[in-house]
Amino acid sequence: MTLLVIGSQRIDEFATAARALKPPFEVREWPDAGNIADVTYALAWGPPPGALATLPNLKLIVSVGAGVDGLLKDPTLPNVPLARYVDPDLSHRMAEYVASQVLWHQRRMPDLVAQQERKIWNYVREPAAKDVRVGVMGLGEMGGASLRALQNFGYQLRGWSRTPRTIAGVTCYHGTTGLEAFLAGTDILVCVLPLTPDTRGILNRELFRKLSISGRHERLPGPVIINAGRGGLQVEADIVAAIKSGELFGASLDVFETEPLPPSSPLWSLPRVIVTPHLAAESTAPSIAAYCLRQIDRHRRGMPIENQVDRARGY
Numbered sequence: 001m002t003l004l005v006i007g008s009q010r011i012d013e014f015a016t017a018a019r020a021l022k023p024p025f026e027v028r029e030w031p032d033a034g035n036i037a038d039v040t041y042a043l044a045w046g047p048p049p050g051a052l053a054t055l056p057n058l059k060l061i062v063s064v065g066a067g068v069d070g071l072l073k074d075p076t077l078p079n080v081p082l083a084r085y086v087d088p089d090l091s092h093r094m095a096e097y098v099a100s101q102v103l104w105h106q107r108r109m110p111d112l113v114a115q116q117e118r119k120i121w122n123y124v125r126e127p128a129a130k131d132v133r134v135g136v137m138g139l140g141e142m143g144g145a146s147l148r149a150l151q152n153f154g155y156q157l158r159g160w161s162r163t164p165r166t167i168a169g170v171t172c173y174h175g176t177t178g179l180e181a182f183l184a185g186t187d188i189l190v191c192v193l194p195l196t197p198d199t200r201g202i203l204n205r206e207l208f209r210k211l212s213i214s215g216r217h218e219r220l221p222g223p224v225i226i227n228a229g230r231g232g233l234q235v236e237a238d239i240v241a242a243i244k245s246g247e248l249f250g251a252s253l254d255v256f257e258t259e260p261l262p263p264s265s266p267l268w269s270l271p272r273v274i275v276t277p278h279l280a281a282e283s284t285a286p287s288i289a290a291y292c293l294r295q296i297d298r299h300r301r302g303m304p305i306e307n308q309v310d311r312a313r314g315y
């Protein structure tokens with residue numbers, strides 16, 4: 001029985017944290033897998049495609065990421081239970097990111113910072129939170145925590161998800177049929193959806209055109225999008241075109257089609273576009289290691305693992 005920590009970054013950090021919890025088995029670090037026949041569990045963060053398939057006795061995979069699209073795109077991924085990472089620390093950080101960006105745009109900070117750079121003292125009209133409608137796409141752990149954080153400020157909240165959900169104080173829409181009505185009443189669109197074949201490219205120009213433009217003068221001069229899910233959810237050429245044409249007033253993007261975002265991307269320098277390097281929700285190595293060991297323990301006792309990925313659904 002051995003746990004292999006495998007992936008492209010922070011491997012030693014996760015392995016050290018797992019060893020510190022003194023599990024009753026060995027913890028190895030890729031690529032030093034030793035005798036691969038020993039490896040029964042994997043803690044994975046962007047492993048090279050095909051690598052997990054080389055482990056003949058693998059029983060369980062725990063994903064370091066909340067999003068498992070990177071693992072599922074490997075056609076050789078062994079068909080063993082896969083747990084995605086869900087943790088209050090992670091959702092809390094996502095809520096901080098979302099709230100910070102919603103406030104940033106609502107309080108017109110991009111324009112105020114641009115004025116400061118040019119030493120301009122000019123009044124900028126800022127809508128009140130109660131007049132701004134924030135719509136969150138994705139009502140799982142991340143979306144739920146983000147909505148709770150936003151509730152304190154008094155925004156008008158709405159949510160959209162694949163299947164019906166009920167959240168107190170939030171007007172919920174679902175499915176393809178609910179999408180247009182959801183968008184038509186949204187001033188600031190927050191996307192924390194998982195990346196699946198159904199959601200790929202969902203943030204495109206056609207969708208931006210369905211966002212609210214009515215009543216824009218009491219609210220914001222135009223719609224804003226915030227994507228903290230996955231880069232594959234957005235069509236970046238469409239965001240650039242929509243910002244340039246004014247169909248979108250601003251954007252905060254933490255994730256990109258290609259990461260790191262290439263220096264040649266126009267997104268770096270468009271007005272009111274905030275670019276951050278995929279850090280909206282990160283968790284600490286001790287929390288991730290503890291979560292991983294808990295899933296292994298459950299698996300060993302024959303209990304169901306938590307947050308098991310439904311591969312057909314894609315998350």
Ligand code: GLV
Pocket residue numbers: 064065066067068281
């Ligand atoms: C980060 O993007 C994650 O999936 O946790």
